[in-house]
């Protein structure tokens with residue numbers, strides 16, 4: 001019951017026309033008003049628990065849990081003003097490479113601090129493991145098949161969808177999006193809607209605009225789309241994307257400089273509250289952490305592999321086979337990028353603290369997707385729904401309303417952040433939002449039994465669903481082949497239990513099919 005190899009699955013999907021119908025039909029789907037599918041009956045484990053010391057503090061390299069005098073004073077002077085909202089997305093960030101999530105050598109003191117001072121969601125899943133689709137889900141509270149953004153750098157947010165920035169702007173907030181990768185530029189996704197300021201900061205941007213392939217991407221795609229061979233369109237998109245990755249990069253210190261400048265100009269006690277989205281790119285390949293972070297795990301490596309885009313593309317296409325030492329070195333470089341980003345995130349928190357803003361700000365940090373390092377014969381991201389690519393960290397901090405040192409064990413999705421923010425700010429949510437606020441679970445008024453985390457791929461070839469029981473069902477949509485894993489007992493998803501658990505498989509399959517309808521994957 002292995003999943004199909006990438007090439008075999010692509011062939012199957014393309015021949016079957018599934019991708020074609022997805023690409024051509026995506027713009028026609030309506031924001032669904034369908035009732036949320038209900039949970040199968042079963043006994044529930046504890047869904048929310050207080051984090052033990054070993055969950056958080058011991059994994060931190062230098063966790064600091066006490067609020068500063070400055071932030072405490074700021075909280076006291078808050079009055080009736082609505083809180084700021086700060087959403088931070090860190091590209092390509094696997095949950096299991098963070099100290100607070102159990103990786104002892106992570107060097108992630110800032111993320112660990114946030115876990116100690118707020119809520120850590122243990123099983124947070126992105127909705128689609130690619131940058132644009134995942135961010136569009138985050139920023140709309142809707143599944144990709146409903147908000148319209150599935151194909152990277154091609155799809156745009158549907159015009160009738162209200163974005164998170166539009167909702168906050170409508171409520172009188174200042175809104176800004178500051179990001180670190182070109183795919184988030186307005187012409188490639190339409191995510192700028194509702195932002196007063198929307199700016200991308202990328203190294204070597206001038207080189208990007210000399211890339212004629214990219215310049216022509218959208219028009220090429222539209223041209224090809226009118227013909228049948230969708231596979232060519234996908235190749236065109238992928239090829240251009242690869243060329244971009246060779247020449248440019250995003251870096252957190254550059255992004256931070258822009259963020260600090262925006263805060264200096266706009267975030268004052270007497271100004272309107274802000275909704276600010278900050279996107280860091282560093283953990284995405286090329287894995288090239290700055291000096292001081294490039295040997296973060298202390299490996300004695302004498303090989304020649306680097307973490308360049310060329311190297312990663314070659315590995316992902318089976319043109320280069322890394323040795324075990326190469327593999328360890330790539331993970332060290334990736335970890336260096338995470339540690340560096342964490343240090344820059346620390347500077348942003350200090351900036352907020354120094355300005356008396358931190359405790360007045362609802363702060364969430366998450367990843368847009370993870371990264372495969374050879375698990376299930378895959379590398380990088382975008383083509384699998386196993387945990388390395390879809391399980392992301394999700395941390396929430398807001399001392400006035402969000403408890404500290406709490407771990408949510410129920411499934412959480414990227415799309416749940418928008419309704420959670422709106423819940424905390426008292427702003428009315430748009431109708432038909434598909435995400436669900438975390439506040440009832442945190443407040444103990446919901447047992448969370450109906451929560452699921454549903455993930456799809458851009459071509460709809462595979463979907464997965466994680467239930468509160470930590471059962472994860474994966475479906476190959478081409479042939480209804482299923483895989484069932486118990487993720488807490490089998491984190492590597494090696495033991496397919498469909499033959500051992502036929503009743504659970506049957507129940508979850510029915511629920512997964514409901515989720516496919518609810519999310520818009522199936523009509």
Ligand SMILES: [Zn+2]
Nearest residue numbers: 091092131368
């Ligand atoms: Zn990404």
